[in-house]
Amino acid sequence: QVQLVQSGAEVKKPGASVKVSCKASGYTFTNYAINWVRQAPGQGLEWMGWISAYNGNTNHAQKFQGRVLMTTDTSTSIAYMELRSLRSDDTAVYYCTRDRFDYWGQGTLVTVSS
Amino acid sequence: EIVLSQSPGTLSLSPGERATLSCRASQSVRSNYLAWYQQKPGQAPRLLIYGASSRATGIPDSFSGSGSGTDFTLTISRLEPEDFAVYYCQQYGSSPYTFGPGTKVDIK
Numbered sequence: 533q534v535q536l537v538q539s540g541a542e543v544k545k546p547g548a549s550v551k552v553s554c555k556a557s558g559y560t561f562t563n564y565a566i567n568w569v570r571q572a573p574g575q576g577l578e579w580m581g582w583i584s585a586y587n588g589n590t591n592h593a594q595k596f597q598g599r600v601l602m603t604t605d606t607s608t609s610i611a612y613m614e615l616r617s618l619r620s621d622d623t624a625v626y627y628c629t630r631d632r633f634d635y636w637g638q639g640t641l642v643t644v645s646s
Numbered sequence: 647e648i649v650l651s652q653s654p655g656t657l658s659l660s661p662g663e664r665a666t667l668s669c670r671a672s673q674s675v676r677s678n679y680l681a682w683y684q685q686k687p688g689q690a691p692r693l694l695i696y697g698a699s700s701r702a703t704g705i706p707d708s709f710s711g712s713g714s715g716t717d718f719t720l721t722i723s724r725l726e727p728e729d730f731a732v733y734y735c736q737q738y739g740s741s742p743y744t745f746g747p748g749t750k751v752d753i754k
Binding site: 569576594 | 690
């Protein structure tokens with residue numbers, strides 16, 4: 533069965549970086565893109581961008597340009613999302629989701645606090 | 647950027663009743679690439695409908711989607727206790743993919 537398993541919760545200080553991982557199983561990793569979506573506490577969903585697991589092409593929402601780096605490791609079927617220069621309003625649950633949003637990881641809570 | 651609005655913000659209904667949720671886009675959604683999700687507290691969203699009207703795998707036929715262009719509807723024909731949740735629409739036809747603010751369906 534398709535599964536996306538994410539790394540554990542993180543606490544970071546403002547200005548730091550965080551790297552969230554998403555390990556895929558149950559399907560051919562390189563056949564699908566991975567999207568990243570975040571959700572601030574008590575708020576709605578926000579799409580951050582996607583990465584093709586086939587060729588590494590990416591497409592990010594403009595608001596994250598220059599601050600986000602999405603990568604994949606096809607040898608381990610893991611996708612990564614690194615967010616830099618963290619601010620308090622980056623506190624959120626970060627989700628990875630396959631291609632057409634049909635399978636989701638369990639979410640990773642990133643807390644940014646001094 | 648396509649902005650999605652959802653109405654109502656909260657829908658208070660009883661089990662067994664019909665729920666009708668609306669999603670309106672600020673411009674036409676390309677190829678009707680419009681999805682609906684259900685989210686319960688502490689859980690990841692669950693894909694219900696894609697392509698405006700196609701049910702995702704394992705979704706009961708009590709859920710149906712309709713609409714095209716800028717106006718879309720999610721209908722739950724008969725609410726079960728497990729259907730009380732927040733519902734989001736999303737367009738994935740144009741980047742950036744955007745979500746609506748959500749409709750909370752709660753028990754009356």
